[in-house]
Amino acid sequence: MLEAIITYEFLQNAFAAGILIGLIAPLLGAFIVVRRLSLIADALSHVTLSGIAASLFLSKTFVMFNGLNPLWLGMGFSVAGSLLIERLRAVYKHYQELAIPILLSGGIGVGVIFISLADGFNTDLFSYLFGSVSAVGRSDLYLITGIAVIVLLIVFLLYKELFLLSFDEEFGKASGLSTKALHLIFMVMTALVIAASMRIVGILLVSSLMTLPVAAAMRLAKGFKQTIGLSVLFGEIAVIVGLISAFYLDLAPGGTIVVSSIIILLAAIGYRNWFAVKKS
Amino acid sequence: MSHHVIELINVNYRYDKEQVLTDINLAVPEGAFLAVVGPNGSGKSTMLKLILGLLKSKGGEVKLFGKPISKFREWEKIGYVSQKANAFNTGFPATVYEVVASGLTKKAGLFSRVERKYKSEIIDAIQAVGMQDFSNRNIGELSGGQQQRVFIARAIVSRPQVLILDEPTVGVDAKNVQTFYDMLERLNVELGITLVLVTHDTGTVSNKITHVACLNNTLHFHGSAEDFEQVKDQDLSAFYGHDIQTIHHNHSHGVH
Numbered sequence: 456m457l458e459a460i461i462t463y464e465f466l467q468n469a470f471a472a473g474i475l476i477g478l479i480a481p482l483l484g485a486f487i488v489v490r491r492l493s494l495i496a497d498a499l500s501h502v503t504l505s506g507i508a509a510s511l512f513l514s515k516t517f518v519m520f521n522g523l524n525p526l527w528l529g530m531g532f533s534v535a536g537s538l539l540i541e542r543l544r545a546v547y548k549h550y551q552e553l554a555i556p557i558l559l560s561g562g563i564g565v566g567v568i569f570i571s572l573a574d575g576f577n578t579d580l581f582s583y584l585f586g587s588v589s590a591v592g593r594s595d596l597y598l599i600t601g602i603a604v605i606v607l608l609i610v611f612l613l614y615k616e617l618f619l620l621s622f623d624e625e626f627g628k629a630s631g632l633s634t635k636a637l638h639l640i641f642m643v644m645t646a647l648v649i650a651a652s653m654r655i656v657g658i659l660l661v662s663s664l665m666t667l668p669v670a671a672a673m674r675l676a677k678g679f680k681q682t683i684g685l686s687v688l689f690g691e692i693a694v695i696v697g698l699i700s701a702f703y704l705d706l707a708p709g710g711t712i713v714v715s716s717i718i719i720l721l722a723a724i725g726y727r728n729w730f731a732v733k734k735s
Numbered sequence: 736m737s738h739h740v741i742e743l744i745n746v747n748y749r750y751d752k753e754q755v756l757t758d759i760n761l762a763v764p765e766g767a768f769l770a771v772v773g774p775n776g777s778g779k780s781t782m783l784k785l786i787l788g789l790l791k792s793k794g795g796e797v798k799l800f801g802k803p804i805s806k807f808r809e810w811e812k813i814g815y816v817s818q819k820a821n822a823f824n825t826g827f828p829a830t831v832y833e834v835v836a837s838g839l840t841k842k843a844g845l846f847s848r849v850e851r852k853y854k855s856e857i858i859d860a861i862q863a864v865g866m867q868d869f870s871n872r873n874i875g876e877l878s879g880g881q882q883q884r885v886f887i888a889r890a891i892v893s894r895p896q897v898l899i900l901d902e903p904t905v906g907v908d909a910k911n912v913q914t915f916y917d918m919l920e921r922l923n924v925e926l927g928i929t930l931v932l933v934t935h936d937t938g939t940v941s942n943k944i945t946h947v948a949c950l951n952n953t954l955h956f957h958g959s960a961e962d963f964e965q966v967k968d969q970d971l972s973a974f975y976g977h978d979i980q981t982i983h984h985n986h987s988h989g990v991h
Contacts, residue, residue, distance in 0.1 A: 489827055612846050619840045622827055625817060626889070629787045630841040631810030677873060678830035 456699055466702070468591040469655065473694040473708075475603040476652045476664065481672075481690035482610060483648050484665030485683045486641065488673070490621045496662040498555045499536050500649050501562030504658045506532025507583050508569035515573050524594050525583065530650035536562065537642040586657035586709035588702050595654050602651040606644050617641065618679060655694070657709035664690060667716035671723035689719045739801070740765050740897050740929050741786055746795035748781055755781050757953045759795070763946070765896075768923045768930045772937055773950035779933045780818075782950065783901050786931070787815055800896075811842040814890030814898040814928075816883070818905050825875045831885050832870045835860055838889035853892075860892035861885075864918060880911035884918070891922065897929045898922065904936055916940055 460466045487496055509532070510525035536558055543554035570580065582590040610617065619627040620637050627634050652661045672685035697712030704711070741763040748756040755778040763769050771779050784790040785797055788804055797804040800812065832850075836857050839849040850857070861870050864884040874882060883903055890898055900919075904912045916936070920943045922928045934940060941960075949956040 489824070491824075615837065615840045615843070615849055616845075618829075618833070619837045622824075622829060622834065622837060625789065626815060626837075627840070628789055629810070629813075629815040629817075630838075630893075631788075631808070632841060673826075673828050676828055677871065678833050679828055680833070682828045 456702075459702070464593075465589050465591065468593065468596045469588045469698060469708075470695075472591050472596050472599045472651075473655050473698050474691065475599055476648075476655050477691040477694035478687055479603050479606045479648050480652050480661075480664040481668040481686035482683060483606060483644060484669045484690075485672070485679070485686050486617055486621050487645060487665055488669040489679075492645075493662060493666045494552070494555045495540060496645060496649060496665050498540065498558040498562065499533050499646055500653065500658050500661040501559045501566070502536030503529045503533040503562070503646075503649055503653060503661075504583070505562045505565035505569065506530070507653075507658065508566040508573070508580070511577075511580060512569040512573040524592075524598070526595060526598055526650060526654065529583075529653065530598075530647065532562075533646035533650045534643055537646040538639075541639070541642060581707075582657075583653060584657050584659050584709075585707035586653070586655050586660065586701075586712070588698060588708050591654050599651045599654065602647045606648060609640065609644060613637070613640070622679075655698075655708060656712050657707065660709040660713050663713045663716060664693070667713070667720050668693060671716075671720040674723040674727045689716070689723075693719060738765050739763060740799070741931065742796075742798040742801075743782075743785070744796045744798070746782075746785060746792045746797060748778070748785060748790065748793055755952060756785075759950075759954050761948060761954060761957055763897075763929060763931060766923075766927055766929055767946050768920075768944045769932065769946040769948060770937065770940055770944045771931065771933045771948045771950055772935075777951040779950055780901055783899055783931070783933060787813070787899060811893040812896045814838070814893065814895035816886050816890050816898070816900040816903050818902045825882075827874060829874055830871055831861065831866055831874060831877070831888075832857060834874050834885055835870075835888045835892050838892040842893040856892055856894070860888040863891060863922075864888045878908070880907040880915065883907055883915065887918070887922075891926075891928070895928065897931065899931045901933045902935065903932070904934070912936060912939055916943060919943070 460470060484496075487493055506529035507525045510520070510523060510528035513520040513528075514523050514525075540554045540558060543557060544551045547553045579590075616627075616632060616637055619630075619632060620634055620641070624634055648665070649661050652664055656664050668686045668689035669682070671689050672682045676682040676685050693712050693715040696715045697708050700706065700715075701708035701711045739762045741761070743759050743761040746756060746759040746761075747754070759782065761782075771782065773779050781790065785792050786799070788807075788810075799807045800809070836850045836853070838860070839853050839856070843849045843852065858867070858870075861867050864887050866881065866884050866888060869877060869881065869885075874885060877885065887898075887903070904915055907915060916939050919930060919932070923930050923943070932940065932944075944960055946959055947956065948954060
């Protein structure tokens with residue numbers, strides 16, 4: 456495997472991107488899960504799809520958009536979607552979860568229109584839906600690296616504020632924290648991580664990398680920092696194992712990464728239950 | 736310069752069309768232990784939220800430490816303990832230590848790491864509520880009473896001068912309520928923290944409080960507990976039902 460990585464540039468790109476995503480997706484995911492926003496991540500990923508589809512359509516139809524990296528438009532749609540969710544949640548104060556199906560179906564709906572306009576599925580689109588080992592280019596890697604640096608920096612600098620926002624928003628407000636601004640930063644970060652992750656795990660499976668490692672970590676961890684640490688560890692294992700098996704078995708990495716995550720999750724649940732039985 | 740830590744001057748509040756608070760005047764002196772009593776829906780929690788800046792008054796003025804609330808910035812001087820039941824997700828994977836440390840978020844300021852810098856303050860606060868043996872446990876594994884003690888520790892870790900508590904004993908089992916209030920009394924007497932407590936447990940606290948505020952959309956009585964004794968024969972008791980009766984009854988224990 457190592458030899459293959461040294462030989463092929465596309466594998467270097469895929470692994471570098473995968474390791475970055477294995478770090479930032481579960482890191483942010485820990486906050487997303489405890490804030491009960493997992494489904495929002497899913498809705499945003501579908502909005503990203505419409506951005507990707509729009510971009511593929513534009514570059515196919517208009518010469519001037521030729522060569523445009525679809526990640527940019529996907530990222531733009533995703534960030535716009537995160538802001539729209541906040542508007543919708545404010546409109547439906549008592550039915551905040553309504554924002555999720557609205558964006559989820561809206562994202563797919565718009566996406567499907569662009570896909571039809573661009574004359575249906577092609578391999579490019581397939582790789583965006585389910586991830587790809589071979590499709591990560593240098594420009595993708597640069598963009599993903601940029602997003603990873605921004606997210607790591609923000610989470611590092613605003614860790615205690617994000618913790619307080621997640622644990623007890625009202626107490627945060629009462630102690631003078633501007634929770635609105637913080638929440639907005641958080642949503643935009645989520646949108647960016649989703650855009651970054653889809654090259655590897657695919658749009659349809661992005662949220663899995665933000666939730667499954669965290670679900671496993673929560674079974675085992677003491678405290679929030681440990682939850683984050685274990686989530687990142689599990690995320691990295693899932694991505695690396697997933698990418699290697701995808702390469703050798705010629706499968707879409709989205710599938711292998713999710714299956715690896717689920718195996719880790721089952722092991723964590725099993726370990727905890729076995730341990731609990733032994734203790735009592 | 737007034738020595739009142741909290742002042743409400745002709746404060747009004749309404750939710751949509753429903754008037755909740757009308758012309759509230761209240762002044763809490765430094766070092767007081769004020770109990771706010773009143774029936775459900777009388778606006779007790781709303782009044783606390785106005786003081787905490789979680790809601791904005793619709794008429795009148797709120798002053799904290801002599802400053803209008805809109806200009807007040809020293810929020811670390813005010814600690815807050817909410818009704819536990821609706822404020823927190825019991826499955827949250829955070830240790831007691833992490834939860835208490837989060838009470839320093841504002842005091843420490845942006846970009847600083849609290850957990851190492853304020854280690855001794857955090858340990859002191861955990862000790863003050865008697866939870867030192869649990870500091871590495873996840874908050875969800877504790878009983879309701881223990882959780883509420885952790886929230887007190889979180890509120891006092893920034894060394895506030897005022898502690899505001901909204902029915903803190905909801906969900907705490909009866910046998911621990913007394914210990915809980917004993918601990919509050921210690922904070923008030925030994926550390927000199929001004930306490931504002933919304934409660935239904937008037938029987939348990941009546942020998943600890945120094946001031947009483949009876950709220951039912953308007954403030955019907957506000958003064959020292961001794962003054963309260965003087966007006967007890969007025970028809971207020973009929974208006975408030977058992978709250979007044981309980982306080983009256985327990986006055987035999989003496990009020991400081």
